[in-house]
Amino acid sequence: MSQTTTKRPLSVLQKSLNKSVIVRLKNEVEYKGKIDSVDSYMNLIMTDAEELHDGKIVGKYGRIILRGNNVIFIKLINEI
Template sequence: MSKIPRNTKPPSPLRVLKASEGNIVLVKTKGGYEYIGVLELADGVMNVVLRDCVEYNENKPTMRLGKVIIRGSNIEFVSVDYARVAPEKISL
């Protein structure tokens, strides 16, 4: 693991999310559902818009949704640049 200099601040999560617009991301909700799609927009309270979105439940695709809006308060986590992390799961 590389060492980070002490005077370096980690990037803001919202900045990382905004910088990921246009990339394929995974969004997991507090209800346990996962959504994989292209991040179209993220706002200051972490509401996100995904296009070409596929919903997953228990690691199985359940539905093609197209464009979805997910409320920020319902998001458990976001994996940015998901196409690089898990290319085998991408079926957009």
């Protein structure tokens, strides 16, 4: 997992479509779901997303578009 790649962060994101992620926004809210699409501003479409406050599910979204400028991090989960 720690083998070096020289791919840029946004290229890696583009190749992470359909992967499960947790996205944390500046307001500390997190969204857990799959990345359906992403662009260079980190605007994201997530599907089957759960909104998490302090780790607890407070809402579900079939499809949600997150504006990239609010993103703090995107955690790639379930990596094999």
